[in-house]
Amino acid sequence: MQVRFLATVIYCSLAAGAFTTFGTSPVRCAETTAPEAANTNAAERAEVVLTEHARQLHAASLVVDGHNDMPWEIRKQASSSFEKMDISQPQPTLQTDIPRLRQGGVGAQFWSVWVPVDLGYRGEALATTLEQIELVKRMMARYPDTFELALTADDIERVHRSGKIASLIGVEGGHCIEESLSALEKLHTLGARYMTLTHTDSLNWADSGTDEARSNGLAPFGQQVVRKMNELGMMVDLSHVSAKTMHDTLDISTAPVIFSHSSSFAVCQHPRNVPDDVLTRLKKLDGVVMLNFYSGYVVPSAARITIESSLVKREFKKRYDDPLRVEQEMKRWQAKHKFPRGSIHDLLDHVDQIAKIAGPEQIGLGSDFDGVELLPKQLEDVGCYPFITQGLIDRGYSDEEIKGMLGGNLLRVMRKVESRAVKK
Numbered sequence: 001m002q003v004r005f006l007a008t009v010i011y012c013s014l015a016a017g018a019f020t021t022f023g024t025s026p027v028r029c030a031e032t033t034a035p036e037a038a039n040t041n042a043a044e045r046a047e048v049v050l051t052e053h054a055r056q057l058h059a060a061s062l063v064v065d066g067h068n069d070m071p072w073e074i075r076k077q078a079s080s081s082f083e084k085m086d087i088s089q090p091q092p093t094l095q096t097d098i099p100r101l102r103q104g105g106v107g108a109q110f111w112s113v114w115v116p117v118d119l120g121y122r123g124e125a126l127a128t129t130l131e132q133i134e135l136v137k138r139m140m141a142r143y144p145d146t147f148e149l150a151l152t153a154d155d156i157e158r159v160h161r162s163g164k165i166a167s168l169i170g171v172e173g174g175h176c177i178e179e180s181l182s183a184l185e186k187l188h189t190l191g192a193r194y195m196t197l198t199h200t201d202s203l204n205w206a207d208s209g210t211d212e213a214r215s216n217g218l219a220p221f222g223q224q225v226v227r228k229m230n231e232l233g234m235m236v237d238l239s240h241v242s243a244k245t246m247h248d249t250l251d252i253s254t255a256p257v258i259f260s261h262s263s264s265f266a267v268c269q270h271p272r273n274v275p276d277d278v279l280t281r282l283k284k285l286d287g288v289v290m291l292n293f294y295s296g297y298v299v300p301s302a303a304r305i306t307i308e309s310s311l312v313k314r315e316f317k318k319r320y321d322d323p324l325r326v327e328q329e330m331k332r333w334q335a336k337h338k339f340p341r342g343s344i345h346d347l348l349d350h351v352d353q354i355a356k357i358a359g360p361e362q363i364g365l366g367s368d369f370d371g372v373e374l375l376p377k378q379l380e381d382v383g384c385y386p387f388i389t390q391g392l393i394d395r396g397y398s399d400e401e402i403k404g405m406l407g408g409n410l411l412r413v414m415r416k417v418e419s420r421a422v423k424k
């Protein structure tokens with residue numbers, strides 16, 4: 001497996017000689033990272049220039065984004081208060097606010113109610129996730145002319161027609177259910193319409209792409225989780241999971257699956273990107289890869305540093321029992337290990353690869369805005385989406401294919417998931 005191979009070659013050394021690896025057969029990195037990474041050719045490609053065709057096509061499309069982490073940033077930067085951080089006004093410390101959502105022509109947004117995996121080890125993940133769902137609902141209540149909750153694909157279209165941004169809830173990481181199927185049901189009842197099976201850490205029942213394997217893919221409880229989600233009509237999200245977990249899930253899921261924020265492994269070899277053999281299966285089973293914009297997952301030369309960075313963070317966490325100290329050490333490390341941000345063309349390279357293997361019908365958008373620090377040029381914030389439409393036109397995709405990639409493909413998959421739910 002390519003991913004297994006990758007896992008064995010990213011074995012990297014840390015300052016004090018401590019070593020760690022995702023894989024089982026350690027091989028040391030041949031080199032350390034350069035303090036200032038050189039610009040890639042990709043970063044030098046010409047800027048995308050908006051045409052009238054792109055503006056009109058964009059305005060006529062329903063743009064759906066699969067993953068935005070603003071809720072956690074509101075919690076972190078503004079103590080969960082929209083009074084302290086009024087997103088109807090420009091917010092320079094965020095990648096998201098209402099003026100830029102409007103500028104980007106966003107029609108529907110899945111708001112991530114992510115909570116850190118560490119809370120799972122302390123038994124606080126579920127309670128904190130419930131607080132984050134509450135926060136998203138307060139946002140809708142605070143800005144009723146802008147946002148409205150959507151629970152179905154029909155809702156998305158209805159809310160969009162009314163001129164508002166359809167707002168959906170996505171749970172990121174199975175640690176949130178604390179190994180309880182009734183917790184999963186509760187999250188669905190409260191409005192969550194997808195759950196990412198893992199975040200950065202492997203669970204007892206599903207392996208992450210960025211941790212050692214603990215459950216050999218999807219363990220029996222993981223299979224129960226997938227079946228329960230199929231039954232509820234809740235989308236199974238395979239972003240973050242290991243390739244083995246992806247395959248195990250595709251073996252048993254009775255409904256199409258999504259990747260709410262992932263890109264192509266063939267283009268950028270980060271273990272949380274989607275390998276071609278999974279894309280081939282996704283085409284057969286129908287599913288959608290909603291592309292992550294993060295430079296560390298889309299720019300090929302950035303992936304290795306990103307991988308090393310998460311290994312280093314894991315080591316710092318073991319070494320220092322203080323989240324603040326870990327953050328400080330990471331900042332120091334990152335300052336010495338910069339990587340290129342790339343440009344919108346790097347993202348479009350992922351589109352081409354996935355279209356080649358699976359077809360444009362299996363592609364969507366899942367920015368990861370406000371969950372990542374470095375973004376490619378012309379993809380800096382939620383105002384960027386029209387550039388993607390233009391970039392897709394420039395690469396020769398038809399208007400229909402582009403409408404699908406902007407949101408239509410997700411709507412089709414979501415409807416299929418809904419139709420396969422067990423009616424009560």
Ligand SMILES: [Zn+2]
Pocket residue numbers: 172239240261371
């Ligand atoms: Zn994520």
